[in-house]
Every structure is written in C-alpha cells, then in structure tokens.
Amino acid sequence: MNTIFTHGGNVFAVARQLGVPPEEILDFSASINPLGPPPGVRGAVAAAFDRLGHYPDSACTELVEALARCHGCEPANVCVGNGSTELIHLLPRLVAAQRALIIAPAFSEYAEALRKAGWAYDCLVLPEDAGFPLSIAAVREELHKEYGLLFLCNPGNPTGRLYRKDQVAELLEVCRDAGTLLVVDEAFIDFCDEESVKRPVIESGAGVVIRSMTKFYGFPGLRLGYALAAAPLAERLCTLRLPWGVGTLAQAAGVAALADPGHGARSRAFVAEERAFLMAGLSSLPGVRVWPGAANYLLARLNGELSAAGLQERLLPERILIRDCANFHGLDGHFFRVAVRTREENERLLAALRAVIARG
Numbered sequence: 391m392n393t394i395f396t397h398g399g400n401v402f403a404v405a406r407q408l409g410v411p412p413e414e415i416l417d418f419s420a421s422i423n424p425l426g427p428p429p430g431v432r433g434a435v436a437a438a439f440d441r442l443g444h445y446p447d448s449a450c451t452e453l454v455e456a457l458a459r460c461h462g463c464e465p466a467n468v469c470v471g472n473g474s475t476e477l478i479h480l481l482p483r484l485v486a487a488q489r490a491l492i493i494a495p496a497f498s499e500y501a502e503a504l505r506k507a508g509w510a511y512d513c514l515v516l517p518e519d520a521g522f523p524l525s526i527a528a529v530r531e532e533l534h535k536e537y538g539l540l541f542l543c544n545p546g547n548p549t550g551r552l553y554r555k556d557q558v559a560e561l562l563e564v565c566r567d568a569g570t571l572l573v574v575d576e577a578f579i580d581f582c583d584e585e586s587v588k589r590p591v592i593e594s595g596a597g598v599v600i601r602s603m604t605k606f607y608g609f610p611g612l613r614l615g616y617a618l619a620a621a622p623l624a625e626r627l628c629t630l631r632l633p634w635g636v637g638t639l640a641q642a643a644g645v646a647a648l649a650d651p652g653h654g655a656r657s658r659a660f661v662a663e664e665r666a667f668l669m670a671g672l673s674s675l676p677g678v679r680v681w682p683g684a685a686n687y688l689l690a691r692l693n694g695e696l697s698a699a700g701l702q703e704r705l706l707p708e709r710i711l712i713r714d715c716a717n718f719h720g721l722d723g724h725f726f727r728v729a730v731r732t733r734e735e736n737e738r739l740l741a742a743l744r745a746v747i748a749r750g
C-alpha cells in the first residue's frame with residue numbers, strides 16, 4: 391500500500407486502492423462497537439431529517455441535558471463537539487501556555503492539536519515490557535518543566551491499558567499543584583466506565599474529561615463527542631467551538647443512543663467475551679506478543695522479521711485491514727492493533743494471521 395495513514399479506519403481509501411466496495415473490507419483498524427449503534431438511532435436520525443431545513447441547535451440543548459442526566463452532573467459541565475477530535479483541537483486555547491506533556495504512546499491528535507496551535511510538547515514514554523504502567527512519581531518529576539497541559543488517554547489507545555480511578559485522581563492532584571491542566575481522554579471508557587474520573591475532574595476544576603460517542607455507540611460517520619469539566623472550563627470550551635458545529639442528525643443520534651442503556655450493557659458483555667477469545671487466539675500465534683486491553687481493541691507485536699506494515703500489506707488480499715502502529719510515538723514498526731469484532735470476523739482474522747505468519 392503506498393498511502394501513509396495517520397489513523398486507522400481508512401476503508402474508503404483502501405477500498406478504492408483495491409478496487410472493491412468499502413463494504414467488502416473487514417476493518418479491524420478502527421475500534422468501533424461490533425454491535426453497531428443502539429437500534430433506536432436509525433429511526434431517530436431518519437426522523438430528524440425533516441428538521442434539516444433549519445440550522446442545528448447550536449447549544450445542543452436536548453443532548454446536553456441527556457448527557458448531564460446520564461453522568462449525574464449539571465448541563466453547565468458539558469460541552470458537545472463535532473467528534474471529540476474537535477474538542478481536543480480546542481484545548482490549547484483554554485490555557486495561556488506553550489508547552490504540553492503527552493503520556494505516550496497515545497492518540498496522535500494530541501500532538502497534532504498542539505502542533506497546529508504552535509505549542510511545543512514532550513512525550514513521557516511508558517515502558518512496553520511492564521505493560522505500560524503509569525508512574526505518578528515520574529510524571530511529578532516532569533511537571534517541574536511547567537507544562538500548560540498534560541494528556542493521558544484512559545484506557546490507553548493503542549495500548550488498551552486501563553489506569554485505575556484512584557491513580558488518575560492522584561495524577562489530577564499532582565497536576566493541580568503544578569498548575570497543569572490535566573486532560574483525560576476517556577474516548578473508550580464506556581467499556582469499563584466504573585474507572586471514569588469525571589466526578590473528581592468536574593469537582594476539582596483542574597482537568598477536562600474528553601468523551602467520544604462515535605466508538606461505543608458505533609457511528610463514527612456521524613461526528614459526536616463531548617467534554618466534562620467544571621462549569622467555567624466547559625463554558626469557555628463551548629465559546630471556542632464553531633457555530634452550528636454539531637449537526638442535527640448527530641444530535642438526534644446522541645439523544646437516542648443515551649436513551650438505550652440496555653445496549654451499553656449488552657455491548658460491554660459482548661466485547662468482554664470476544665476480547666478474551668481474540669486475546670487467546672492472538673497469544674497462540676507463534677512470535678506474537680499481545681497486551682491485555684480493557685476496551686474493544688488489542689495491541690500486539692510481531693517478534694520476528696515481519697513488520698506490521700508487511701503484515702498489513704499481506705492481509706489486504708483477504709480484504710482485512712489492521713492498524714500498523716509504527717507512527718505511534720514510543721512504539722516501533724512491529725506493533726499492530728486490532729479491533730474486537732464479532733466471533734465470525736475474529737475467526738476470519740485469526741485464520742488469515744495464522745496463514746500469513748506460517749508463510750513467514
């Protein structure tokens with residue numbers, strides 16, 4: 391493949407390259423709920439079609455109220471964005487500083503947002519051998535450099551590593567003492583939401599929690615995410631957004647998704663079972679190391695000659711797309727990430743991987 395992608399989920403470009411319809415690509419490169427959106431979302435989006443003759447509700451009132459009810463906070467603590475990516479890109483404008491720290495490896499948009507805002511950044515790379523543990527003492531040491539923002543992804547993408555709520559709350563205190571705003575990206579925490587630090591973050595005023603609705607609710611094609619923070623921070627973030635940035639269809643999808651808690655419970659149970667199956671299958675492949683993950687994806691590494699890019703290339707004739715993790719700061723060209731999908735799809739992936747690895 392001759393195109394370099396920054397993210398996973400490039401089914402349209404890959405399908406064009408292969409000359410096949412996008413529906414034929416089995417996409418393990420983007421980590422989307424394998425059960426898809428809650429059933430009510432389709433009808434809600436169709437019904438909202440008739441409202442497209444008006445501009446969207448810029449304040450996303452109904453969705454903000456539903457999110458506040460769902461998280462047990464006030465509407466003033468919520469800021470909805472055009473995907474959590476929009477909010478990540480606005481964060482540097484919340485703080486009068488020019489330097490940030492990123493706990494790596496991590497989602498590439500933190501660095502991209504900082505670069506575009508003219509900030510410098512450092513990465514604190516977590517050790518892969520120990521399973522990417524977070525040392526609060528190591529972060530405290532780094533914070534002497536007077537960073538304006540600290541980015542932590544929990545659970546980590548691409549590592550899948552979950553940091554316990556107590557530990558992240560301790561990090562929040564360390565950041566508050568250092569005058570650094572802590573950003574906890576909880577884009578995948580719906581799969582393990584008892585570990586969310588939304589409450590201490592809102593109460594402390596020393597951080598921002600970023601949440602995505604595109605992964606857990608299965609509609610990345612509709613852009614929707616939000617931030618949770620103390621009211622003054624959330625309100626300032628809202629003022630930085632583009633007017634009408636969140637479309638009517640996305641708002642309707644979000645409200646309908648939140649109205650179906652049963653889908654969330656089913657998704658968590660389904661993903662836990664399939665993740666265990668995929669973990670066991672990947673671990674049984676010769677020369678492959680897999681890291682346990684708490685979300686709907688797993689990080690793995692090829693220990694032999696074959697690179698992740700080579701593996702990705704060899705899976706394409708099978709119409710299977712995986713995420714080559716070479717461009718994550720802190721990982722090398724042998725790391726790859728795969729999403730947890732349905733049993734039949736996971737079996738297809740494992741069979742294809744087994745065949746490629748056997749060929750050498």
Ligand SMILES: Cc1ncc(COP(=O)(O)O)c(C=O)c1O
Pocket residue numbers: 472473474475476497543547575577578601602603604605610613614615
């Ligand atoms: C960790 C993490 N945060 C945020 C995002 C952005 O998601 P969205 O803009 O679809 O809400 C992604 C997308 O892959 C991600 O992996």
